[in-house]
Amino acid sequence: xxxxxxxxxxxxxxxxxxxxxxxxxxxxxxxxxxxxxxxxxxxxxxxxxxxxxxxxxxxxxxxxxxxxxxxxxxxxxxxxxxxxxxxxxxxxxxxxxxxxxxxxxxxxxxxxxxxxxxxxxxxxxxxxxxxxxxxxxxxxxxxxxxxxxxxxxxxxxxxxxxxxxxxxxxxxxxxxxxxxxxxxxxxxxxxxxxxxxxxxxxxxxxxxxxxxxxxxxxxxxxxxxxxxxxxxxxxxxxxxxxxxxxxxxxxxxxxxxxxxxxxxxxxxxxxxxxxxxxxxxxxxxxxxxxxxxxxxxxxxxxxxxxxxxxxxxxx
Numbered sequence: 001x002x003x004x005x006x007x008x009x010x011x012x013x014x015x016x017x018x019x020x021x022x023x024x025x026x027x028x029x030x031x032x033x034x035x036x037x038x039x040x041x042x043x044x045x046x047x048x049x050x051x052x053x054x055x056x057x058x059x060x061x062x063x064x065x066x067x068x069x070x071x072x073x074x075x076x077x078x079x080x081x082x083x084x085x086x087x088x089x090x091x092x093x094x095x096x097x098x099x100x101x102x103x104x105x106x107x108x109x110x111x112x113x114x115x116x117x118x119x120x121x122x123x124x125x126x127x128x129x130x131x132x133x134x135x136x137x138x139x140x141x142x143x144x145x146x147x148x149x150x151x152x153x154x155x156x157x158x159x160x161x162x163x164x165x166x167x168x169x170x171x172x173x174x175x176x177x178x179x180x181x182x183x184x185x186x187x188x189x190x191x192x193x194x195x196x197x198x199x200x201x202x203x204x205x206x207x208x209x210x211x212x213x214x215x216x217x218x219x220x221x222x223x224x225x226x227x228x229x230x231x232x233x234x235x236x237x238x239x240x241x242x243x244x245x246x247x248x249x250x251x252x253x254x255x256x257x258x259x260x261x262x263x264x265x266x267x268x269x270x271x272x273x274x275x276x277x278x279x280x281x282x283x284x285x286x287x288x289x290x291x292x293x294x295x296x297x298x299x300x301x302x303x304x305x306x307x308x309x310x311x312x313x314x315x
Contacts, residue, residue: 001017001018001019001020001089001090001091002015002016002017002089002090002292002293002315003015003016003017003018003059003085003088003089003090004059004060004061004088004089004292004295004313005018005057005058005059006045006054006056006057006058006059006060006080007056007057008056009045009046009047009053009054009056010045010046010047010048012296012297012299012300012303013045013060013088013295013296013299014295014296015292015293015295015296018089020091021085021089021091021092021093022093023093024093026095026096026097027093027094027095027096028068028093028094028096028099029068029091029092029093030064030066030067030068030073030075030087030091030092030093030094031066031067031068031090031091032064032065032066032087032088032089032090032091032092032292032314032315033064033065033066033067033072033108033109033112033314033315034064034065034066034108034109034111034112034113034289034312034313034314035061035063035064035065035086035087035088035112035292035312035313035314036063036064036112036113036115036287036310036311036312036313037298037299037302037310037311037312037313038062038063038115038116038117038310040062040080041060041061041062041079041080041086042299042302042303043080044060044062044079044080044081045060045080049080049081051080051081051082054079054080054081054083055083058079058080058083058084058085058086059079059085059086059087059088059089059092060079060080060086060087060088061077061079061086061087061088061089061092062076062077062078062079062080062081062086062087062116063075063076063077063087063112063115063116064077064086064087064088064092064112065102065108065109065111065112066087066092066108068099071101072101072102072103072104072106072108073094073099073100073101073102074099074100074102074111074112074115074271074275075087075092075094075095075098075099075100076094076098076116077092077093077094088292088295088313089292090292090315097264098264100267100268100271100272100275102275103275103276103279105279106275106276106278106279107278107279109287109289109312109314110278110283110284110285110287111274111275111278112312113145113285113287113309113310113312114145114149114274114278114283114285115274116259117144117145117146117149117310118145118146118149118153118274118277118283118285119259119262119267119270119271119274120146120149120232120257120259121146121147121149121150121153121208122149122153122270122273122274123257123259123262123266123270124150124208124230124232124257125137125150125153125154125157125206125208125230126153126157127266127270128230128255128257129206129208129228129230129255130206130228131154131157131159131206132205133157133158133159134158134159134160135159135160135205135206136159136160136161136162136200136201136203136204136205136206137150137154137159137160137161137162137204137205137206137207137208138162138164138196138199138200138204138206138207138208138219138222139151139154139161139162139163139164139174139179139207139208140164140185140207140208140209140210140211140215140216140219141164141165141166141170141209141210141211141215141233141235141236142163142164142165142170142171142173142174142177142179142182143163143165143166143167143169143170143171143172143173143174144170144210145285145309145310146208146210146232146233147163147165147170147174147208147210148173148174148177148285148286149274149283149285150208151163151174151177151178151179152177152178152277152282152283152284152285153277153282153283154208155177155178155179156277156282159206160180161178161179161180161181162179162180162181162182162183162196162199162200162204163175163177163179163181163182163183164182164183164184164185164196164199164215164219165182165184165185166184166185166186169308171183171184173286173308177284181199181200183195183196183199185211185215185236188214189214189217189218189241192214192215192218193217193218193219193221193222195218196218196219196221196222197221197222199222200222202224203222203223203224203227204219204222204223204224204227205223205224205227205228206227206228206229206230207219207220207222207223207227207228207229207230208229208230208232209229209230209231209232209233210231210232210233210235211233211234211235211236211237212231212233212234212235212236212237212238212239212240213234213236213237213239213240214236214237214240214241215236216229216231216236216240216242217240217241217242217243217246220242220246220247220250220252220254221246223250223252224250225249225250225251225252226250226251226252226253227250227252227253228252228253228254228255229252229253229254229255230255230256230257231254231255231256231257232256232257232258242254285309285310286308286309286310287309287310287311287312288307288308288309288310288311288312289312289314290311290312290313290314291313291314291315292313292314292315294313295313298311298313
């Protein structure tokens with residue numbers, strides 16, 4: 001059986017032959033169809049994550065799409081976070097209760113590319129953000145998987161979408177995803193707040209923020225009174241220059257979000273919505289399919305950002 005192995009933290013994985021996995025109590029064997037290389041995989045394998053240095057060697061892959069008894073399913077693992085192997089092998093194991101059955105019409109590679117990033121976008125807009133048709137949504141970091149998913153889902157829900165992204169390539173992707181307005185995230189706090197407010201025609205109702213830092217503080221100033229921000233990441237900084245006056249004068253709401261808060265039922269329902277959107281063509285995300293044997297090179301490309309979308313490994 002071919003499998004990807006992280007042999008030493010901080011080094012790219014290698015591909016080796018090995019024995020098939022033996023499911024434990026409550027587990028099942030999954031025949032792999034697609035395994036994405038996600039930021040969490042890269043972080044855990046680096047040995048610098050808040051989960052600590054992983055026990056090596058191990059098979060990475062915190063999520064995947066496969067078949068169990070002929071049925072297409074999405075499945076999660078705790079690879080890199082706890083001892084044990086993940087999805088990047090021809091055969092993997094998963095907790096039976098965690099499986100989410102997928103529609104046959106959904107491309108497994110496209111579902112894997114969307115995965116938990118799209119789940120986060122959908123939950124931030126709807127379950128946490130309370131999006132209503134006709135509202136203006138400001139999506140920060142709109143060129144990444146979470147941001148692009150948020151743009152697609154917000155458009156499908158009848159919102160006006162303003163996309164903020166830092167690079168020209170990211171802004172182009174956001175525009176292609178259907179954003180009504182695309183704006184850069186350059187400038188100091190005052191300049192960026194004015195730019196975002198103008199792009200939102202005077203103000204937004206909801207901000208989706210995977211960045212924090214200066215962009216989040218500027219986006220708060222661009223909210224209408226009573227507006228809300230759902231915050232789910234800090235790629236622009238672990239702290240943000242948010243001032244008390246902005247929050248209080250606008251009666252604004254800042255809501256933190258993590259996928260870890262989702263119950264099994266919530267995660268399954270949201271993944272079902274993601275898979276349905278993929279099957280119907282509502283959710284289309286840039287991704288690249290690579291064979292499992294190319295995992296080492298694909299891993300390095302994903303880590304350095306030298307790809308426009310998520311790389312998905314297939315057997």
